[in-house]
Amino acid sequence: MKKISRIEKLFTNQQKACIAYLTAGDGGIQHTLDAAMALIDGGANLLEIGIPFSDPVADGPVIQRASQRAISAGTTLKDVLWLVKEIRQVSDIPLVLFSYLNPILAGSQSDFFSEAKNAGVDGLLLVDCPIEESTFIRDACMTNQMDLIYVIAPSTPMSRIQYINEHGKGFLYYACRKGTTGVRDGLPDGFQEKLASIKAILNLPIVVGFGISNNEMAKEVCKIADGVVVGSLFVKALEDGLPLVSLSKLAQHIFAMNLNSD
Amino acid sequence: MMNTIGRYDEFGGTYVAEILMQPINELRAAWNEAKSDEAFTKALFDILKNYAGRPTALTEVPYFSAKIKGPRIYLKREDLLHTGAHKLNNALGQCLLAKRMGKTRVIAETGAGQHGVATAAACARLGLTCIVYMGSKDMKRQAPNVSRMQLMGATVIPVENGSATLKDAVNQALRDWSESYSDTHYCLGSALGPHPFPEMVAEFQSVIGRECREQCQQQFGAMPNIVIACVGGGSNAIGIFSEFLSDHHIQLIGVEAGGTGKELGQHAARFYTATPGVLHGCYTYVLQNSEGQIAETASISAGLDYPAVGPQHAQLYKNKRVEYVAVADDEALAALQLLARTEGIICALESAHALAYLVKIANQLPKNFSVVVNLSGRGDKDLPQIMARENV
DSSP states (O other), X not given: OOOOOHHHHHHHSSSOEEEEXXXXXXXXXXXXXXXXXXXXXXXXXEEEEXXXXXXXXXXXXXXXXXXXXXXXXXXXXXXXXXXXXXXXHXXXXXXXXXXXXXXXXXXXXXXXXXXXXXXXXXXXXXXXXXXXXXXXXXXXXXXXXXXXXXXXOTTSOHHHHHHXXXXXXXXXXXXXXXXXXXXXSSOOTTHHHHHHHHHTTXXXXXXXXXXXXXXXXXXXXXXTSSEEEEOHHHHHHHHTXXXXXXXXXXXXXXXXXXXXXX | OOOXXXXXXXXXXXXXXXXXXXXXXXXXXXXXXXXXXHHHHHHHHHHIIIIIOOSOOEEEOHHHHHHTTOOEEEEEEGGGSGGGXXXXXXXXXXXXXXXXXXXXXXXXXXXXXXXXXXXXXXXXXXXXXXXXXXXXXXHHHTXXXXXXXXXXXXXXXXXXXXXXXXXXXHHHHHHHHHHHTTTEEEOXXXXXSSTTHHHHHHHHHHHHXXXXXXXXXXXXXXXXXXXXXXXXXXXXXXXXXXXXXXXTTSEEEEEEEEETOSSTTSOBOGGXXXXXXXXXXXXXXXXXXXXXXXXXXXXXXGGXXXXXXXXXXXXXXXXXXXXXXXXXXXXXXXXXXXXXXXXXXXXXXXXXXXXXXXXXXXXXXXXXXXXXXXXXXXXXXXXXXXXXXXXX
């Protein structure tokens, strides 16, 4: 019988997915490990680990700067897998690598996919690889029992969402606004209606990200969605030198829906 | 990699964030419709002839040739096109398409500033709002072009990230487009990026090659033996090469920026290592390190200073139809000076790379050979930089 994956397990629970994003190697890989543990302590039940890339065209200034710092610190794909292994030692939450395609292509010259699996990676999300171009990655993920996570966007037509839903694995990531990643004050106009109409045609779980930066937004999102992604806010907090104890508290505050709602 | 649409063998494809897939699908549909619509092709022909000044001349340069003991040398004079480079062929085509799609705002990236100036002109002429992203390093070294864009009503936005050159300007333009696609067209300046840009830009630039073939026939009653063009993204090169690709006896040579040395970071010669990767929407040869991080590039020529090459050039390299070489900064500068003194033509530093390679091989070529060099642009924009170097 097929073993239930960590991602599947998370979404079959009644809890919402509280997803925290970190750029690996920002402040050094050890610092990312410490920050990851702080976020898990603060209630993150899935981590998205960003592989830094020199030209992150889908990211706003906060994650651009973090990527630059991580690259300057010499972060490699090997370091990222070390980070995953270290987290795995102490935590069983799903871990998803979040990357642009080129570093993965460079890594796929060697045994990246099997090494990622062995390190404890559960899924891979490629920002600049739409479903049409993803066959070879999807096959490699499948072979190694990892989920290739697809993004849907406000511009994605319903028919295409349906298609992505049929071919996706694990969950779908709804990048809920135009433009790039970054901290925002509120949800876009018509968000609830749009999300509800998307949710109605899916069988995969859906999580929402892009600009989610406080508990009100997170709760609003999770009225309909299966989870929420918070990225730039945490990355910015680390950039500003927020102590890890406070980072934990920040996560606790934003992710407070699982404690309150049931 | 796979065989999806927009491929040149394994190269090309559409590697963009999901948010841009629908805008790109709409662009592809509009382009496919426009290119077979007589009204569109006629409007483009008219504006190229009566506004841009096509056809451009094919000029024989005997005094330049005598100095380098060369064969018969002809220059395809894209430097004479309105705004001073071949870029206007594409900018007018895309801006006409943007209008047809109902877009009111056009964004562009620019390196040397020639594509920015061309887009600014096309937008002024066609009544579109124009925003140009330009690396702050390039704004400094191509200052005259910044003023020209501004004079024509464009907003030039400096890009400080990364190496503050063309690559970073493309990043910023893509970020803008992922937010603004509803009313905005991204007028990409070279034959690269996600499908349909490489195909569309090549098509708009193919007018260079078509004219050139006809002019060769008129002026010396034969086809050239060799055609040489500089290759940044590769739009002027594909524009002139495309007409001759199926004439296998015609030698085609693309010249990249050799910069100051062979180490990664000292040049923009993608074919030195020919490492495939994905940057800015397509799978092609990309200068990068072993971790897949895109490398910094260096060249005296802002227009060639870019880490990826158009996917069709990647194919033409792999199947050996085109030979790709590189020349150093100093060689390009020397060729520019020689042409200026012998023929009274000041070409762009980009185009000077193509000339410089011809200078290197000229005395080995049979005297009865005819060689066409695509003189992709004029050099006024480069004056501050040229005058700043010694030995002028």
